[in-house]
Amino acid sequence: MDCIDAIGLRTALEAARKSYDEGGVPIGAALVRNDSGEVLGKGHNQRVQCASPILHGETATLLDAGRLKAEVYRETTMYTTLSPCSMCTGAILLYKIPRLVIGENVNFRGDEDLLRERGVEVVVLDDLECKSLMAKFIKEKPEEWYEDIGEIPPNHPTE
Amino acid sequence: MDCIDAIGLRTALEAARKSYDEGGVPIGAALVRNDSGEVLGKGHNQRVQCASPILHGETATLLDAGRLKAEVYRETTMYTTLSPCSMCTGAILLYKIPRLVIGENVNFRGDEDLLRERGVEVVVLDDLECKSLMAKFIKEKPEEWYEDIGEIPPNHPTE
Ligand SMILES: [Ca+2]
Ligand SMILES: [Ca+2]
Ligand SMILES: [Zn+2]
Ligand SMILES: [Zn+2]
Numbered sequence: 001m002d003c004i005d006a007i008g009l010r011t012a013l014e015a016a017r018k019s020y021d022e023g024g025v026p027i028g029a030a031l032v033r034n035d036s037g038e039v040l041g042k043g044h045n046q047r048v049q050c051a052s053p054i055l056h057g058e059t060a061t062l063l064d065a066g067r068l069k070a071e072v073y074r075e076t077t078m079y080t081t082l083s084p085c086s087m088c089t090g091a092i093l094l095y096k097i098p099r100l101v102i103g104e105n106v107n108f109r110g111d112e113d114l115l116r117e118r119g120v121e122v123v124v125l126d127d128l129e130c131k132s133l134m135a136k137f138i139k140e141k142p143e144e145w146y147e148d149i150g151e152i153p154p155n156h157p158t159e
Numbered sequence: 160m161d162c163i164d165a166i167g168l169r170t171a172l173e174a175a176r177k178s179y180d181e182g183g184v185p186i187g188a189a190l191v192r193n194d195s196g197e198v199l200g201k202g203h204n205q206r207v208q209c210a211s212p213i214l215h216g217e218t219a220t221l222l223d224a225g226r227l228k229a230e231v232y233r234e235t236t237m238y239t240t241l242s243p244c245s246m247c248t249g250a251i252l253l254y255k256i257p258r259l260v261i262g263e264n265v266n267f268r269g270d271e272d273l274l275r276e277r278g279v280e281v282v283v284l285d286d287l288e289c290k291s292l293m294a295k296f297i298k299e300k301p302e303e304w305y306e307d308i309g310e311i312p313p314n315h316p317t318e
Contacts, residue, residue, distance in 0.1 A: 090249025095309040150254040
């Protein structure tokens with residue numbers, strides 16, 4: 001892992017831990033310039049904190065980065081602690097972010113294949129800290145987790 | 160067009176007009192229950208008004224609807240004045256919204272085919288009012304429009 005990737009993943013993981021400490025879904029992300037390593041934006045899931053179904057790590061990061069010209073996104077990498085859901089996958093495609101670094105895809109595997117099909121470079125780091133933080137949360141708060149990915153929890157009473 | 164579809168599209172179009180009147184990107188949406196026609200959420204693009212790159216018509220609508228159980232989305236239709244971008248396409252897939260009604264796809268054609276491939280029912284109405292409102296905006300504010308879809312404007316000076 002090169003130096004900029006290390007900064008990017010650490011920034012995303014710090015955001016995820018902050019969300020965990022706040023009682024939220026511990027998924028974080030960061031948007032980083034490929035040339036300078038400048039962090040343009042960072043953020044974490046806000047389902048619990050802001051009652052938001054659209055602020056995932058990646059979308060919260062895009063919001064934090066603010067309004068950027070199309071050209072800027074094309075020279076960046078998105079870092080995320082967990083494999084991206086369909087919405088965040090689509091946000092990466094919308095802004096033509098050319099590279100995605102994923103902390104882990106064991107607790108959840110999103111739409112990585114669609115990204116690869118459309119030419120995005122996808123790197124999976126299989127990071128131990130990302131995996132253990134997410135596994136702990138899913139065990140502690142399964143209802144929040146399944147809600148976040150639009151899934152009906154297993155063993156959910158059907159009325 | 161049945162009665163609930165008429166309510167859904169009208170709600171989306173009213174939101175789009177509100178955004179236009181505020182100086183924003185005039186794309187609106189609404190999330191409606193299939194059984195009752197109840198409007199669960201509505202919204203419009205907020206790029207200009209809130210400096211948000213992630214609040215499109217559809218995502219603003221999901222935010223307005225708030226935290227919903229996975230089951231609820233599965234009995235709804237999303238209405239949008241314009242064919243959905245990749246991000247909004249992904250949001251519809253994330254929450255497994257089974258049906259999408261699009262006002263028009265002439266000014267922009269998004270990821271409709273991906274939705275159809277994944278089993279979403281997609282209806283395109285080719286609505287005159289949606290088309291003329293969007294065409295007017297693109298002519299008036301091309302920079303905002305291209306920024307909203309992550310594209311470099313044509314004839315954009317490269318420096
Ligand atoms: Ca920032
Ligand atoms: Ca509402
Ligand atoms: Zn996501
Ligand atoms: Zn969109």
